[in-house]
Amino acid sequence: MTRLPDIAAIEAMDAADPFRDFRDRFLLPHGVIYLDGNSLGAASAAAVMELQQATHEEWAQGLIRSWNTADWWEMPIALGDRIGKLTGAVPGQTVVCDSVSINLYKVLHAAMALRPLRSVLVAEASSFASDLYIAQSVASSRPGASLRLEGVDAPALEDLLDRKTAAVLINHINYKTGELLDMAALTRKIHAAGAIAVWDLSHSAGAVPVELDAAGADFAVGCTYKYLNGGPGAPGFIFAAQRHLADLRQPLIGWWGHARPFAFEPTFEAASGIRRFLCGTQPVLSMRALKGALDIWDSVDIAALRRKCIAMTDLFIQLVEAKCGDYGVVLASPRDGAKRGSQVSFTHAHGYAIMQALIERGVIGDFRAPTTIRFGFAPLYISYRDVWQSVAVLEEILRMGVWQHSRFNRRAAVT
Amino acid sequence: MTRLPDIAAIEAMDAADPFRDFRDRFLLPHGVIYLDGNSLGAASAAAVMELQQATHEEWAQGLIRSWNTADWWEMPIALGDRIGKLTGAVPGQTVVCDSVSINLYKVLHAAMALRPLRSVLVAEASSFASDLYIAQSVASSRPGASLRLEGVDAPALEDLLDRKTAAVLINHINYKTGELLDMAALTRKIHAAGAIAVWDLSHSAGAVPVELDAAGADFAVGCTYKYLNGGPGAPGFIFAAQRHLADLRQPLIGWWGHARPFAFEPTFEAASGIRRFLCGTQPVLSMRALKGALDIWDSVDIAALRRKCIAMTDLFIQLVEAKCGDYGVVLASPRDGAKRGSQVSFTHAHGYAIMQALIERGVIGDFRAPTTIRFGFAPLYISYRDVWQSVAVLEEILRMGVWQHSRFNRRAAVT
Numbered sequence: 122m123t124r125l126p127d128i129a130a131i132e133a134m135d136a137a138d139p140f141r142d143f144r145d146r147f148l149l150p151h152g153v154i155y156l157d158g159n160s161l162g163a164a165s166a167a168a169v170m171e172l173q174q175a176t177h178e179e180w181a182q183g184l185i186r187s188w189n190t191a192d193w194w195e196m197p198i199a200l201g202d203r204i205g206k207l208t209g210a211v212p213g214q215t216v217v218c219d220s221v222s223i224n225l226y227k228v229l230h231a232a233m234a235l236r237p238l239r240s241v242l243v244a245e246a247s248s249f250a251s252d253l254y255i256a257q258s259v260a261s262s263r264p265g266a267s268l269r270l271e272g273v274d275a276p277a278l279e280d281l282l283d284r285k286t287a288a289v290l291i292n293h294i295n296y297k298t299g300e301l302l303d304m305a306a307l308t309r310k311i312h313a314a315g316a317i318a319v320w321d322l323s324h325s326a327g328a329v330p331v332e333l334d335a336a337g338a339d340f341a342v343g344c345t346y347k348y349l350n351g352g353p354g355a356p357g358f359i360f361a362a363q364r365h366l367a368d369l370r371q372p373l374i375g376w377w378g379h380a381r382p383f384a385f386e387p388t389f390e391a392a393s394g395i396r397r398f399l400c401g402t403q404p405v406l407s408m409r410a411l412k413g414a415l416d417i418w419d420s421v422d423i424a425a426l427r428r429k430c431i432a433m434t435d436l437f438i439q440l441v442e443a444k445c446g447d448y449g450v451v452l453a454s455p456r457d458g459a460k461r462g463s464q465v466s467f468t469h470a471h472g473y474a475i476m477q478a479l480i481e482r483g484v485i486g487d488f489r490a491p492t493t494i495r496f497g498f499a500p501l502y503i504s505y506r507d508v509w510q511s512v513a514v515l516e517e518i519l520r521m522g523v524w525q526h527s528r529f530n531r532r533a534a535v536t
Numbered sequence: 537m538t539r540l541p542d543i544a545a546i547e548a549m550d551a552a553d554p555f556r557d558f559r560d561r562f563l564l565p566h567g568v569i570y571l572d573g574n575s576l577g578a579a580s581a582a583a584v585m586e587l588q589q590a591t592h593e594e595w596a597q598g599l600i601r602s603w604n605t606a607d608w609w610e611m612p613i614a615l616g617d618r619i620g621k622l623t624g625a626v627p628g629q630t631v632v633c634d635s636v637s638i639n640l641y642k643v644l645h646a647a648m649a650l651r652p653l654r655s656v657l658v659a660e661a662s663s664f665a666s667d668l669y670i671a672q673s674v675a676s677s678r679p680g681a682s683l684r685l686e687g688v689d690a691p692a693l694e695d696l697l698d699r700k701t702a703a704v705l706i707n708h709i710n711y712k713t714g715e716l717l718d719m720a721a722l723t724r725k726i727h728a729a730g731a732i733a734v735w736d737l738s739h740s741a742g743a744v745p746v747e748l749d750a751a752g753a754d755f756a757v758g759c760t761y762k763y764l765n766g767g768p769g770a771p772g773f774i775f776a777a778q779r780h781l782a783d784l785r786q787p788l789i790g791w792w793g794h795a796r797p798f799a800f801e802p803t804f805e806a807a808s809g810i811r812r813f814l815c816g817t818q819p820v821l822s823m824r825a826l827k828g829a830l831d832i833w834d835s836v837d838i839a840a841l842r843r844k845c846i847a848m849t850d851l852f853i854q855l856v857e858a859k860c861g862d863y864g865v866v867l868a869s870p871r872d873g874a875k876r877g878s879q880v881s882f883t884h885a886h887g888y889a890i891m892q893a894l895i896e897r898g899v900i901g902d903f904r905a906p907t908t909i910r911f912g913f914a915p916l917y918i919s920y921r922d923v924w925q926s927v928a929v930l931e932e933i934l935r936m937g938v939w940q941h942s943r944f945n946r947r948a949a950v951t
Contacts, residue, residue: 220816401635
């Protein structure tokens with residue numbers, strides 16, 4: 122183990138941080154260290170400005186005309202291409218719309234339809250729960266189809282890949298542990314079995330380098346309100362590889378996915394390309410906040426971002442284990458930075474009470490039942506000093522044994 | 537025909553208008569008469585204020601904590617009940633979420649599932665096109681099921697009601713003609729055939745009295761960005777009658793519809809009640825604008841609103857026919873105010889060019905191919921003087937024969 126850095130070393134890390142000036146673009150509350158950007162990203166001045174323009178100028182003054190003059194209609198495609206740039210997808214393959222779960226429903230149906238003679242959908246039992254519910258729904262809607270789970274039906278994904286496997290859904294980064302999977306290697310294995318690879322990028326877009334085209338991914342869905350900072354409930358996105366676009370079929374066929382939406386023809390004819398994943402009218406105001414948030418990403422070097430993410434999470438683990446290891450916190454994330462996203466989880470028998478105490482002292486992470494405390498490190502607005510300081514607060518809480526205070530012994534909803 | 541009112545009579549009507557003070561609550565552009573509130577409602581100061589609070593205080597300062605402290609999580613239900621109040625539904629039957637088309641997909645699946653031994657879905661051929669695409673998708677996903685259309689497969693809806701009919705989808709107000717149907721009478725006929733009645737309220741919520749409970753409606757979907765003024769792309773809503781809630785099943789089963797969403801259980805168990813129509817995370821910012829918009833509706837007397845709607849549209853028809861009748865405009869809406877929503881459509885061979893000329897002169901209505909010009913009269917912010925003035929501009933345009941000017945002879949996208 123390397124020597125524990127002192128505060129001077131921490132300050133030197135911040136001084137050398139290529140993202141040190143990015144923090145000023147965000148509107149963070151005073152007295153708070155925000156380690157939950159993996160759940161809801163911070164607001165930026167750019168997002169707020171776009172939203173104000175969309176509201177005061179485009180909606181209030183432009184009214185219906187803004188669908189054309191402010192290009193509201195094209196936003197799902199325009200924003201999609203910008204997210205494509207951040208996830209290694211050439212233009213024309215990504216669209217922003219609806220919610221992650223709804224998008225996953227469309228994508229899993231599309232994936233299964235590309236393998237009509239195969240009947241098995243595969244996913245990880247450790248997937249984000251909503252992904253599993255949607256996968257169950259898609260599998261149960263197709264006669265004879267079934268869902269099989271890594272971790273339940275077989276210990277390893279490879280054991281579930283055979284000639285019956287139509288599609289495989291994988292969470293690129295596990296929401297609970299932060300484990301990062303090898304997209305290229307797993308996609309190769311899935312393709313070797315003749316199946317379709319579907320990736321959920323909710324915890325990886327904006328956190329780690331994602332190379333959808335290079336990895337040969339077939340489909341992906343993802344979230345824009347976490348590391349991309351699009352705002353609460355900002356719409357999700359869908360990626361579909363160019364080679365599949367012509368054959369895409371999905372059941373949520375609304376007018377926004379029609380070849381000629383304003384002809385109001387009685388029968389459906391799918392638009393060409395990625396647009397056919399669109400269904401109904403999109404939430405323009407939420408989209409405009411996302412547009413502002415994405416402006417910041419234009420000047421982000423993703424390789425440098427990844428280096429900072431690993432350095433911060435390595436530092437956090439090192440400090441927590443050194444200062445808090447005696448109090449029963451156990452690392453629940455991969456120790457190897459290369460296999461970890463931008464978040465670190467620990468377990469503790471009194472995790473819920475500990476997280477409540479942290480939040481009360483201005484260190485905001487989150488809790489996942491039954492015992493996981495989770496800390497996200499958004500490299501654009503978290504400093505090494507934040508990492509240092511958050512561990513100091515955690516150490517104090519553990520030393521005091523906060524869970525003995527009855528006020529934290531109730532269970533409440535934690536988002 | 538009654539005598540044509542003069543400007544003094546118009547001014548007297550405005551002076552007696554119980555909604556004359558409501559206009560000040562909206563942020564309308566100067567020099568514009570906005571007759572497209574049936575497509576995108578106007579921005580209100582209340583909506584803008586809510587959005588600012590949601591952005592600056594709740595997102596930027598509250599961050600993840602606002603899911604609880606600002607009740608973001610409960611908004612779909614809270615806003616749903618407020619829309620229920622406007623549409624004659626007691627609390628617990630309405631939820632705000634997603635888009636109208638996606639909601640219709642859920643509702644039609646739920647309706648068909650309630651009649652498993654019946655195979656026919658019925659709709660009007662004149663439905664909003666996206667409704668038809670979704671109906672086609674739902675019908676085609678069920679083995680042996682089919683979609684039959686009033687206006688194609690039979691001239692009258694009654695001819696399509698038999699023991700095979702599982703559900704009937706009806707547009708309460710036709711988007712193109714403004715024709716208003718009798719919800720109670722049609723629902724009775726549908727129920728007499730043992731089928732489920734599904735209403736699309738997109739053009740009626742906020743425009744005419746809607747009495748879902750009294751009419752015995754089974755399900756409804758609707759839009760909040762038209763007469764309800766929720767903002768561009770504001771989320772849709774779903775109504776489901778209390779008697780169906782316990783048996784509801786729909787395929788978009790995401791974590792927001794789970795009985796215990798934060799337990800992250802591997803298998804789906806539907807929440808009780810209307811919440812089971814929720815799927816993924818909702819667009820909070822768009823929802824908050826809608827929340828502000830709905831504040832205005834708390835003090836609206838819907839019966840008075842309806843009287844103004846009929847008076848304005850009657851006046852518009854009377855003035856257009858008297859002043860513009862010689863120029864080839866033909867009424868395409870019902871002449872009887874009781875059978876008409878808050879919009880009036882005319883056809884004209886050069887409808888597209890005429891509407892472009894109107895918009896250029898600050899009278900904003902819209903165009904629906906091939907020849908329909910459509911004018912919506914939102915009673916909260918349109919005055920009788922606006923009606924008078926818009927007809928004066930239309931008359932001038934028709935007298936000048938604007939369609940002879942080449943610049944209007946191109947076809948462009950009109951939203």
